[in-house]
Amino acid sequence: MPELFYEQYMAAPEGGYAVALPNYYDIDVDLNPADNAKDVLSVWEQVNEYDSKNLGIALNGEAFIDESWSAYYITPYLVCVDGAFYLIAEGSSDNDYCTMYIYSLSNGVPNLTAELSGTGFVSHWYPEAGYDGIYYTEILNDPQEIQLGSKCNLLGTKTAYRSYNFAPGGALTPLTEDYDLSGEYLSITSSIPLDVTLLPQNTVETVPAGTEFFFLRTDNETWVDLVMTDGQECRIVIEEIDWTPCINGIPEWECFDNLMYAG
Numbered sequence: 426m427p428e429l430f431y432e433q434y435m436a437a438p439e440g441g442y443a444v445a446l447p448n449y450y451d452i453d454v455d456l457n458p459a460d461n462a463k464d465v466l467s468v469w470e471q472v473n474e475y476d477s478k479n480l481g482i483a484l485n486g487e488a489f490i491d492e493s494w495s496a497y498y499i500t501p502y503l504v505c506v507d508g509a510f511y512l513i514a515e516g517s518s519d520n521d522y523c524t525m526y527i528y529s530l531s532n533g534v535p536n537l538t539a540e541l542s543g544t545g546f547v548s549h550w551y552p553e554a555g556y557d558g559i560y561y562t563e564i565l566n567d568p569q570e571i572q573l574g575s576k577c578n579l580l581g582t583k584t585a586y587r588s589y590n591f592a593p594g595g596a597l598t599p600l601t602e603d604y605d606l607s608g609e610y611l612s613i614t615s616s617i618p619l620d621v622t623l624l625p626q627n628t629v630e631t632v633p634a635g636t637e638f639f640f641l642r643t644d645n646e647t648w649v650d651l652v653m654t655d656g657q658e659c660r661i662v663i664e665e666i667d668w669t670p671c672i673n674g675i676p677e678w679e680c681f682d683n684l685m686y687a688g
Contacts (some may be wrong), residue, residue: 441506441568443513443589452503453573456510456530461478466499466530468512480514482528482535489535496650500546508673511538513565519636520687522576538595543576547586571597575604578665579649579670580677581684583609593648606640606649611652613638616682619655620673621659624650 449469452623456464470478479494504511505642523545528535552558568591577585585604589597615636638651670677
């Protein structure tokens with residue numbers, strides 16, 4: 426009954442595909458077309474002595490448990506890129522802190538090839554679902570462009586977004602150098618006069634206390650680009666001094682009166 430599905434979901438994307446892996450369910454997959462044999466893959470969550478979960482992987486009856494995990498929720502996908510197969514999984518732990526793990530399956534045993542700490546699949550708030558609304562997570566189906574969210578601790582705590590390409594060999598290659606912050610709906614207001622770098626002029630100007638800023642982008646390390654209510658873009662550099670994020674030597678929370686932080 427093909428009429429039940431949208432046409433864009435009927436074909437795999439060019440260059441590879443990805444499918445969600447259910448818990449404790451055997452998936453038939455041909456990891457090596459040359460051997461004329463099907464392979465059987467399954468994944469599961471195994472609770473450890475700390476009441477968090479490790480990732481379990483079974484391949485053709487051989488079980489592998491990665492005990493380095495410490496997650497409350499695990500979201501795994503099988504990914505095929507240029508004929509090579511990988512397992513990519515997100516582990517979510519305290520304070521929704523996420524880590525991405527990538528395993529190569531090409532040699533018949535799971536082999537960890539990459540790990541991205543503080544990064545996970547993108548979730549969106551859908552206010553019309555359920556009684557009070559719910560968060561939903563984007564489904565991964567195209568390994569050529571995977572949007573991920575990374576924890577950003579510059580000017581408060583927020584999520585910075587960036588798209589990646591699933592490259593052969595099991596690495597995630599970012600498609601842009603910068604992270605997108607434009608989805609941040611909260612603005613911040615300066616509580617003291619601030620020196621900012623105007624863009625694209627790269628000139629420094631002092632803006633008065635009470636100036637409202639909206640987030641644009643960041644390198645997620647040292648700077649954040651923002652736009653003021655007059656449409657002028659600017660950059661603010663944050664330097665860590667004695668474990669304290671500072672702007673021109675002043676703690677960032679003294680520069681703004683409404684920064685939001687999470688654990």
